[in-house]
Amino acid sequence: MAEAPGREVAVATDGRAGAGLAAIAQTARWAGIAQLISFYRYIAFNVPRVTTTVGIVVLLGIAAIRLYWLVGGFPLPVYPAYLGGYFGLLVAVAVLAAGSMVIGLKPRLVRLGWVLGSVVSVASIAMYVASRTVGLPGLPRLLRWWDYPLGTFAMALAALFVALHLSVVTGMNVAYPQRRDWHD
Amino acid sequence: MVVLDYPAWLRIEHWVNVLFLTLLIRSGIEIVATHPKLYRGNDSRPGTEWARFTRKTMPTDKLYDTLDEEESYSSLVSLPGHKNLGMGRHWHFVTVIGWILTGIAYYILLFATGQWHRYLPYSWSIFPETWNDILTYLSFKLPPLLPGEPLDAIQKLTYAGVIFLLAPFQILTGAAQSPAVEARFPWYVRLWGGRQSARSLHFLGLLAFLGFIAVHLTMVGLWGWPQLNALMIFGQARHLGWALAASLAIVAAIVVVHIAATVWSLKSPRSVQRALGFVINHGRLVALRPMVSRQRYPQSALSPEHRVNGKPPDSDDYKVMAVHHFVDWTLHVGGLVEYPMTLTLADLRALGDKQTQRVLHNCVQGWSSVGEWGGVPFRNLVELVKPLPQARHICFLTMQDTGRDEPSAEGAGQFYEVLDMSLARHPQCLLAYEMNGAPLPIEHGAPLRLRIENQVGFKMAKWISQIEFISDYHAIGQGMGGWREDNVYYDKDVEV
Numbered sequence: 245m246a247e248a249p250g251r252e253v254a255v256a257t258d259g260r261a262g263a264g265l266a267a268i269a270q271t272a273r274w275a276g277i278a279q280l281i282s283f284y285r286y287i288a289f290n291v292p293r294v295t296t297t298v299g300i301v302v303l304l305g306i307a308a309i310r311l312y313w314l315v316g317g318f319p320l321p322v323y324p325a326y327l328g329g330y331f332g333l334l335v336a337v338a339v340l341a342a343g344s345m346v347i348g349l350k351p352r353l354v355r356l357g358w359v360l361g362s363v364v365s366v367a368s369i370a371m372y373v374a375s376r377t378v379g380l381p382g383l384p385r386l387l388r389w390w391d392y393p394l395g396t397f398a399m400a401l402a403a404l405f406v407a408l409h410l411s412v413v414t415g416m417n418v419a420y421p422q423r424r425d426w427h428d
Numbered sequence: 429m430v431v432l433d434y435p436a437w438l439r440i441e442h443w444v445n446v447l448f449l450t451l452l453i454r455s456g457i458e459i460v461a462t463h464p465k466l467y468r469g470n471d472s473r474p475g476t477e478w479a480r481f482t483r484k485t486m487p488t489d490k491l492y493d494t495l496d497e498e499e500s501y502s503s504l505v506s507l508p509g510h511k512n513l514g515m516g517r518h519w520h521f522v523t524v525i526g527w528i529l530t531g532i533a534y535y536i537l538l539f540a541t542g543q544w545h546r547y548l549p550y551s552w553s554i555f556p557e558t559w560n561d562i563l564t565y566l567s568f569k570l571p572p573l574l575p576g577e578p579l580d581a582i583q584k585l586t587y588a589g590v591i592f593l594l595a596p597f598q599i600l601t602g603a604a605q606s607p608a609v610e611a612r613f614p615w616y617v618r619l620w621g622g623r624q625s626a627r628s629l630h631f632l633g634l635l636a637f638l639g640f641i642a643v644h645l646t647m648v649g650l651w652g653w654p655q656l657n658a659l660m661i662f663g664q665a666r667h668l669g670w671a672l673a674a675s676l677a678i679v680a681a682i683v684v685v686h687i688a689a690t691v692w693s694l695k696s697p698r699s700v701q702r703a704l705g706f707v708i709n710h711g712r713l714v715a716l717r718p719m720v721s722r723q724r725y726p727q728s729a730l731s732p733e734h735r736v737n738g739k740p741p742d743s744d745d746y747k748v749m750a751v752h753h754f755v756d757w758t759l760h761v762g763g764l765v766e767y768p769m770t771l772t773l774a775d776l777r778a779l780g781d782k783q784t785q786r787v788l789h790n791c792v793q794g795w796s797s798v799g800e801w802g803g804v805p806f807r808n809l810v811e812l813v814k815p816l817p818q819a820r821h822i823c824f825l826t827m828q829d830t831g832r833d834e835p836s837a838e839g840a841g842q843f844y845e846v847l848d849m850s851l852a853r854h855p856q857c858l859l860a861y862e863m864n865g866a867p868l869p870i871e872h873g874a875p876l877r878l879r880i881e882n883q884v885g886f887k888m889a890k891w892i893s894q895i896e897f898i899s900d901y902h903a904i905g906q907g908m909g910g911w912r913e914d915n916v917y918y919d920k921d922v923e924v
Contacts, residue, residue, distance in 0.1 A: 277502070277504075285483055286464075286481050286482060286483055286499075287479075287480075287481055288479070288480045288481075289478065289479050289480075290477060290478050290479065290480075291478055291479075390567070390568050391567035391568055391569060392567065393562075393563040393564075393566035393567050394566075396566040396567065396568070397566055424475075426474070426475040426476075426477060426480075427474070427475050427488060
């Protein structure tokens with residue numbers, strides 16, 4: 245018997261809270277909050293060739309900058325050998341990724357190209373940021389050296405590629421040779 | 429040398445522009461929501477969209493129309509939101525009138541006061557300076573301002589692009605979507621790559637404006653919000669606290685206007701329709717009503733699949749008539765005429781030589797298709813029945829019962845539309861009984877529909893059963909000049 249009033253109160257409180265929550269949920273639904281949060285599901289583009297072309301151009305841009313650094317354009321006259329190896333590896337993987345994105349006859353190979361492209365992009369951002377923040381072995385002069393336009397541009401390209409890939413993964417975009425199956 | 433400062437008119441125009449641009453963006457999104465698909469070709473053929481802003485997929489095994497494709501967007505992004513194309517159109521058009529007038533005043537004042545120097549470059553050196561500015565921004569630093577000017581080189585070029593290119597571009601691509609403009613100047617639509625291309629470009633212009641706003645706000649933040657804000661309030665970098673308070677008050681006022689417009693539109697759409705329609709219609713009748721259709725699209729431009737809006741009458745009477753190829757169908761023409769009459773399809777065919785016209789159809793929702801329509805010029809019927817002098821409008825009554833036939837529609841009752849007499853004698857005002865060389869298909873209005881090519885599609889009543897010449901339409905339906913005007917708050921005159 246002692247429990248009953250408490251339970252009633254709890255129930256009443258839950259009821260009020262429930263009503264309040266329901267009202268909030270209804271208001272949120274009316275205002276389209278859920279729609280806004282999931283807005284990307286309302287956006288779909290059907291420009292696979294444009295998407296892939298942009299992806300390849302961006303990726304080749306990332307590779308070209310590293311190639312430029314590799315062949316003598318790096319702002320430091322001397323740098324550790326591992327950095328040269330990293331530049332070379334990044335150029336090779338970026339070109340490989342771009343190649344599989346455009347000539348990949350199997351969808352799996354194309355997907356792999358995009359994933360490799362994102363790996364290259366994320367790695368390039370991580371290395372660049374690490375060289376400016378925590379520092380890289382043998383490269384103390386790069387610490388806090390942010391005012392380097394080409395480096396910033398390379399980061400922007402990498403971020404653009406990751407964003408583009410994300411748009412493909414979420415279904416906002418489709419990449420060549422995939423097509424939208426819009427027959428309605 | 430003109431001092432490139434912040435005169436009062438420039439500051440006022442800036443904040444007025446904020447209001448108009450935000451209203452245009454939200455109401456524009458409402459208009460997109462009604463057919464949230466963008467195409468390249470005039471056909472708007474289903475499945476050929478280059479972009480969709482909807483999660484709906486349409487059935488492939490049964491008839492659907494474009495009303496089923498409408499999306500309901502949140503009021504947070506669209507004005508007023510919740511599937512209110514009529515309201516969105518009113519806000520968009522009334523705002524664009526204000527925006528254009530503001531823009532004209534801005535241009536005049538810019539050139540009259542010499543303030544155009546702040547935006548328009550007059551030396552090729554702007555380009556190397558812009559390149560240097562880009563490198564400086566990429567170095568996470570701020571470039572120097574141009575000597576004696578309030579902007580750096582890239583900012584100057586960007587403002588010039590937005591004020592003298594992007595804003596006119598939006599107005600021109602918007603005009604290319606007006607059926608009256610398209611009908612009178614078909615070359616103008618072709619200039620933009622066609623009707624849907626113009627719509628897509630208009631949308632990309634919206635994205636460009638959104639991008640500009642984002643960069644503009646970022647720049648103001650980077651260069652010193654308090655000082656720049658004070659310049660845009662007092663014209664000088666002083667009283668920073670008061671300037672901040674004033675700008676917040678202005679932004680709050682703009683937000684209040686948006687909220688008020690949204691609530692007003694959702695709670696009392698009829699009064700919005702009347703008040704804003706009063707302003708819009710005067711401008712429209714002066715600027716667009718004189719435009720008479722001169723379309724003659726080539727055979728090759730015909731859409732393989734002409735889109736449809738509105739579902740056919742779902743009555744036994746109609747179905748029986750359809751089975752018998754409408755030989756039992758009759759058209760009653762009456763009202764304020766000397767010779768009221770009842771005509772069969774054969775009578776209509778005998779009214780004169782068949783006229784055909786290959787034209788672009790503009791749906792109010794934004795899609796388009798090209799079709800060839802054959803029938804009797806409406807002016808032939810007018811001459812036959814001889815309207816009385818007091819006849820000022822023509823009411824087209826149809827066999828469609830929207831409550832029964834159109835589950836997606838808001839409202840019920842017999843579909844009707846009212847046309848002004850001045851449009852009845854247009855050379856391409858047609859009572860069409862054929863489409864693409866064959867009898868008019870049921871979904872396109874069999875046995876008879878109206879074609880009036882300088883108007884939006886919904887005015888072209890389908891499944892017509894009766895035509896009345898009238899002096900006033902306010903006693904018909906809810907008195908707004910048509911079923912869609914009554915129920916979804918469209919404007920009666922739809923040259924745009």
